[in-house]
Amino acid sequence: MKAIVKVQLKSGVLDPQGRAITGALQALGYEEVIDVRQGKIIELDLQGTDHALAKQRVSAMCGELLANTVIEQFSVDIID
Amino acid sequence: MKAIVKVQLKSGVLDPQGRAITGALQALGYEEVIDVRQGKIIELDLQGTDHALAKQRVSAMCGELLANTVIEQFSVDIID
Amino acid sequence: MSEGVEITAEIIAEHGLNPEEYNILLQQLGRTPNLNELGICSVMWSEHCSYKSSRIHLAKFPTTGKKVICGPGENAGVIDIGDGDAVIFKMESHNHPSFIEPYQGAATGVGGIMRDVFTMGARPIALLNALRFGEPGHYKTRSLVAGVVAGIGGYGNCVGVPTVGGEINFDAGYNGNILVNAMCVGLAKTDSIFYSAAKGVGNSILYVGARTGRDGIHGATMASAEFDDDAEEKRPTVQVGDPFTEKRLIEACLELMATGNIIAIQDMGAAGLTSSSIEMADKGGVGIEIDLDRVPQRENNMSAYEMMLSESQERMLIVLKPGTEAESRKIFTKWELDVDIIGKTTDTGRLVLQHQGEMVCDLPIAPLSDMAPKYDRPWVKTAKAPRLDAGTLPQRDPIDVLCRLMASPDMVSKRWVWEQYDRHVMGDTLMASASGCDAAIVRIRDSEKALAISSDCTPRYVQADPYRGGKQAVAESWRNLIAAGAKPIAITDCLNFGNPERPEIMGQLVQAIEGMSKACKKLSYPVVSGNVSLYNETKGSAIPPTPTVGGVGIIKDISMAIGFSSARQGDMLVLVGRTRGWLGSSIYAREIENLIGHRPPPVSLSTELQNGKFVRKAIKKSLLRAVHDLSDGGLACAAVDMAMASNVGIVLDPHSTLPDNAWYFGEDQARYLLSIDAANYNKLQQLSVKKGVLLSYVGEVKGDDIRLGSARIRLSDLQIKWEQWFPEFMEKIDANAGK
Amino acid sequence: MRVAVIVFPGSNCDRDAADAILQVTGRWPKMVWHREAELNNIDLVVLPGGFAYGDYLRPGAIAAQSPIMQQVLKHARDGGYVLGICNGFQVLTEIGLLPGVLMPNSGMKFVCKPVKLKVENCDTSFTKGYKNKASINIPIAHHDGNYLVQDDELSQLEDNGQVAFRYETNPNGSVNDIAGIINSQGNVLGMMPHPERAMGKTDENKDGEILFKSLMEALQ
C-alpha cells in the first residue's frame, strides 16, 4: 500500500522558491508563466491493506511531522 | 491554465531525505512505514488556453530548469 | 546470474582491459574468470586505482622528511606538527562526475576527500577547492559554476567543516571538461593514527555507513543489462551524496577509534567494496572472505557484481580486534548508521565472495596487486615556447590596464562563491577567503599553533612549459605559506591531465612531475599525498595541464600569523626579489595583448628559498605590517589586493628603466610586497644585506587612490569593478536556484 | 549557571556553543544527546546551530520530534532559559516555543558573512549587556533564515518588544528585518546569527560574548 502526500504552502504565504523559479523561467523566455508555487510530494510505502486506517495514520503523520501546519496544507491519497 | 509538474528522483537514486523521514516516522511509532521518497510538486499559473502547447512548453521548462534530468524524472499535467 | 555470462573479447574490452592485461589475469587464475572476477580486476587495474600510467613517474617525488609520519600510499598524508599533534591531508579530483551533474559531483568529491582524512583518525578541520571552468561565455559555464559551488557548500556546510580557501580559473581549455579538486585537512594525535593493513586471521570485517545501491557502476552497462529485463531501471546512476550520513559517520568512527577496537580501517572510495577489501588484505598480507548477503543493501536483487563495483557514498570497512564486535556495533547503532559484520580475514591470501549460497569469486590478492600493469608510456618533450620580448609590446595607460586586469574573470573577487561556504564553523578559522591573506589560517584547537593552507597552480605556465610550470606551482604554494607567516611543511597534489596514451600529453605529465619534484626537493617541501586524474579531454582536445598543489604550513605562534589586510596609512612599500619584467604567459599578455603560449617566468629555487627565509625572519622579528606574494598580475595587482584588503590608498613609483607594463605587471617569481612602518626600514635593510636579498623601495601607503606613477583611480571605483563581475555574471543563473 | 547543550545527529555548532559557554562560565556545559529523556538541574538549554537531520524535510522539523525536546518544552514552561542559535532557532519555531517559521533565504543561497544587527530590546536577560539600539557585529551562516510570521503575531511581537535583534541590511528576506525573537515570558530566545562566533577568539569582535555574559548575570 502506498500513500501519496502533497504538502503545499497555504495560499497567502509568500513562497521564495516559487518566486525564484518564476523569475528564472521568465528570464529563460517562458513569458507565459504568471506564477509558480513549489511544494513537496512525499510517497510512503506502507505495510497493511486497510486504506481508511492508513489515511487516518498518514494524516496524523502530516500533522506531527510531514507538514508545518502553520504555513503548509496537505492532502493524502492512499493507493495500492 | 495551470500546469502541475511532479519531479521525482529516478528509482535507484539515493534519496537521503526519504531515508531520514522514514527513520523519523518509525521513531515516532509509525512502524508501518517501510520506505519514503520525497519529490517536488510545482504548480505553474500560465497564460493562454492551448493545453497541448502548454504541455510541450512546460516539458521544455522541466528539461531546462525544473528537473535535473540526470537524476530526476518528471511528469506534466495541464488543467484549467 | 553473472556466472552464466560468457566472457567474450567484447566484454573484456568493455571492461577496459587490453589483451595483455587479460592474459595476465588468465595466467594468475589458471582458468577463465567469471564476470565478477573480471569486473573486480578491471577496476583494480583501471587507471584510477592502479595509477598504471603515472606510477613510475610519481616515484620521483620526494616523500620523506623530518616531519613526515606517513607519505603517499595510505588514504592521506600525515605530518608531525609537534606536541603530539599530527595533520592529515589530501586533495582529490572529481572532474568527470561534476561535469555530468555539478551539484552531486562536487558534493560527493568533498565527501570522498573527507573520508580519506578521517579514515586515518583525523577530525577534518578545513576544506579547500580548486576549480577550473570553461570560458565565461560558454553556454555551460554558468550553470556548472552554480551547481559546483552549491554542491561544495551544500556538503561541507552540512557536515560542519569550514571551507576556507581555494581557487577558480576560467579558460576555454576547460569548456568540455571542468576540474573540481577538493582538499581536506584533518587533525589527529600522532599516537592514534589508523592505517589500512588488515592484520590477523579470523578477524571480523565490519561494514558501516550508508547502504549499497547501484550507484556509479562504471564501464559495465552491458553487463548489468544482462542480469535482468528491466535494464533501464538498473542503469548505473550518478552518486548522490548524503552529508548528514557523512557527519554521523565521522562522529561514529572517531568514537570507535577512541576505543582501541580497530585493527584497520579504510573508506570505500572509487571501486567501493572491491578496492577497499583488496587493499586492506593486500597491505596486511591476509585473505578476505565476504558474505555479500550481509552487505546492507538499498535496492532489491543486487548482484554480486553490482555490490562489488558500486560506488555508493559514505561507507567504510573496518577490521576489528576479536571480541569487540558488539561494542563496536553499538556505536554505529547509536549514530543511526547501517552496520553489519560482512566477513572475516583469512590465511588463504585470496578474496572469496559468497552470495546466496554460492561462491561467486575466488581471486588471489597479492598477485593481482603485484601484477597490476605499470606502463612507461612514450612521451615527448613539449616544444620550447618562444620568448616574449616586452620591448615589442605597445605602451598602455597602466591604470586602464589595471582596471581591465582586476575585472578579468581569473582576477575578480570570488565573493559570490565563498559567501556560500561556511568558513567559520568549528570556531578556529582566523583567515579564510577574502580575509586578505595568501593562505587560509586555521588554529589548532587548544594551542598557540595554527595551520596555513593554500591551493595553487598556474595552468598558463604549465601549458607553455610543463617543467617550469610544475616548479612554479610548488614555489607559489610555498611562497603563499611564507606570506602567511608559516613554515611550509608538505604538499598534496592533484595532477589533472589529458590522455596519457598521447605522447605529448604524457610529456606534460612527466615534465610537470619532474619540475614539481625538483622544487619540492630544493624547498624541503615533500609530497605526502595526492591524486592523478587523466583522460581529461573532450573530442580529442585536452585540458590545459593542471597540477594543483595543496600546501600546508605550520605557524608555531598564532600571533605571528600575517596577511595583507593590515597595511596602514604612511607605511612604506618595499619589494623583495628581482624584477626583470617577465611578461611571457602572464595575465597581462593574455588579457591585454591576447598573447598566449610564451615562455613563462623562470623559477630560481635558490632565490625562492633565500627570499622566503628572509621574509620569514622579518615576520618573526615583527618588522612587517603586511605581506603579499606576487603572482598573477605582478606588482600592481598585488598592491591593489593589499589596498583593498586594508582599505587604504597606495602609490607605486614607476621603474627607472623598465617599461611600465613590465614593471607593474611582470610576473617574475620569488617576490613579495611588504608594507612596513618606515621606522623599521633600516633594520629590514640590514637583514636583507645579511641574507643577500634584493630589497627595493617601490612606493607608499597613502590617501585613498591607487596611483601608478602619475596615473590614478579611486580605490573604491576599482573595487566596484572587481566585486561586480561575478554577481553580474551569475545573475542569470542566480534566479535558477530553485532547480 | 548550569548549562546543557543539546546534540542532535547533524548538529555541528554544538562544540562551538560549548566553547562559548566555557569561555564565559569557566565550565564545560553538559552535552545532552537528543535521545536522552532527562534534563535535570539545568538553568539554560542551548540548541546549537548545524544541520540536525541534514535539514531534511524542513530545517529543525525532525529534531523537534526528538525525545529530549519534550524536556526542553517542560523546562521552558517552567521558566527555564532556552537559547536557540540558527538551526536551534528553527527547532524552536518547529516545536512552537517561538512563533513563525524560517523559510529559505530570498536569494535561495546559503549565506555566510558578518552582518550588523541592531539590538532592539536590551531589557531582556539575553540582551541586558548591550546598549539600547546598539549596532553589533554577529556573523550569519544559513540557508533558511527568512523569518516569516502571521500578521497578527508579527504585530504582537513588535508591540511587546519581542524582537530582540534586527538586521541593519536584510540578508535573507526576513519580515521586518527580524534576526532574533524572544518569547513573551522572556526566557526563550531564537536567533539566526551566531553569537558563539563572535567571542573575540579568532578576531577582535566580542559582541557575541556580551549575550552569554548577560545570561550568566541573569542566572546568578
Ligand SMILES: Nc1ncnc2c1ncn2[C@@H]1O[C@H](COP(=O)(O)OP(=O)(O)O)[C@@H](O)[C@H]1O
Ligand atoms: N573555489 C574557491 N573556494 C574558496 N575560496 C576561493 C575559491 N577561489 C578563490 N577563493 C579565495 O579567493 C581568494 C583569492 O583567490 P586567488 O585570486 O586565487 O588568490 P591568489 O592570488 O593568492 O592565488 C583567496 O582567499 C582564495 O582562497
Ligand SMILES: [Mg+2]
Ligand atoms: Mg597568492
